[in-house]
Amino acid sequence: MNTQSSQSGKEQANTNAANVKVASPEKKHWAQPSFFNDNVLLDALIKHILGLMPYGMTDFGEVMDVVHQLRGSDEETWVSAWAALATRLQDRAEDADRNNRSVTAASAYLRASTYWRCALLYFSDFGDKRMKEYAVASASCYERHISLSGYPAERIEIPYEGSFLPGYFYRSPHADEKAPLLIVTPGRDTWAEDTRWVCEGALQRGIHCLTYDGPGQGFALRLNNLTFRPDWEKVVSPLIDFALEKFTEIDASNIALMGLSFGGYLVPRVAAFDKRIKLCITDPGNISWGRQIIAQLERFADRPLAELPDQLRNLVSDYAWKHGVPNSIKDVVQALQPYDNSAILDQVTCETLVLDGTGEVFHGARPFFDALNCPKEYLLFDESSTAQSHCQIGGYATATEFIFDRIADRLGRG
Known part of the structure; x- marks a missing residue:
């Protein structure tokens, strides 16, 4: 862990990274990209989801059960697996809620809320009715968790x-x-x-x-x-x-x-x-966030979206949706120009x-x-x-x- 402050002007170190033994190249380390999934985005999302465990927002067995079901970058498998898990947790929470088991209900609602959001983290069919339904379900479960837990x-x-x-x-x-x-x-x-x-x-x-x-x-x-x-x-x-x-x-x-x-x-x-x-x-x-993403996209500016690698095509579609522009590299690049x-x-x-x-x-x-x-x-x-x-x-x-x-x-x- 290294820090540098402009006020002291001195290099500080809480630990010495030079003394750390890094895993040899032939061994796979959990922090390397593509540890859980060859899709870099999905791999990062899984690590984030597991990282929420100490806060009661996910549970290891539940997450790994979904990971086991995934088929590469298949989007529908991702969405349906998380939604099925969220449904089970919400059903459990509602049953406990009806029977005045507030501790169990609050805990299950919290994880259900997380899993509804997980389903939407990798979902490019922006007009699908599930996009809004799962967002509402996540918010409702989170609010019910707050009410029951006293958080x-x-x-x-x-x-x-x-x-x-x-x-x-x-x-x-x-x-x-x-x-x-x-x-x-x-x-x-x-x-x-x-x-x-x-x-x-x-x-x-x-x-x-x-x-x-x-x-x-x-x-x-x-x-x-x-x-x-x-x-x-x-x-x-x-x-x-x-x-x-x-x-x-x-x-x-x-x-x-x-x-x-x-x-x-x-x-x-x-x-x-x-x-x-x-x-x-x-x-x-x-x-400059825009400059970094534009540099990636401009290499493919003359190619139709259908010919782009899946992950890049999904990236363009995601940026177009979130920035409110047509789904093309040209329009996304133009939208990103001011992000500097x-x-x-x-x-x-x-x-x-x-x-x-x-x-x-x-x-x-x-x-x-x-x-x-x-x-x-x-x-x-x-x-x-x-x-x-x-x-x-x-x-x-x-x-x-x-x-x-x-x-x-x-x-x-x-």
């Missing part, structure tokens, strides 16, 4: 341009009368509920947490038909206004903003324009924590860190941490310890 969460609807953004406000049971707030922005594929591992880290340290589905994400995309936009400050600044008006327990001078994956690209833009952000956490850092923060990074003045990993699939965190002129720290998760993969997949407990010790210190909760 300190409240579902919220944040007004947004004639519609709303769904989210949750988590109250820390360890908070003072006025306490810091951490706002969490998910990535392109995960939902607000999937960031609970982050929220747990905040709540245990006396920090309130607000997580949400922005345009292009989760429920906001599938039910409210809201698509991504590059000027993300237009999303988060109204959200902060809403939170400060509704929740008087928030210390308005102590607001942190964290982004995961694509969210890690989006949040520096907010910090550049909204000076209420005291601390920005990018996981990982990235100067190069011109506004010098306007980020708040302290910024840049996360990275030796197993990251996006290699933009270090250049992003170097480009910042604000107080900053670079935190690299190496192999010895077991949290070296993209957004610490598979190492959420370790990640929480290192990340939140730093967040708590900077928000006065250390």
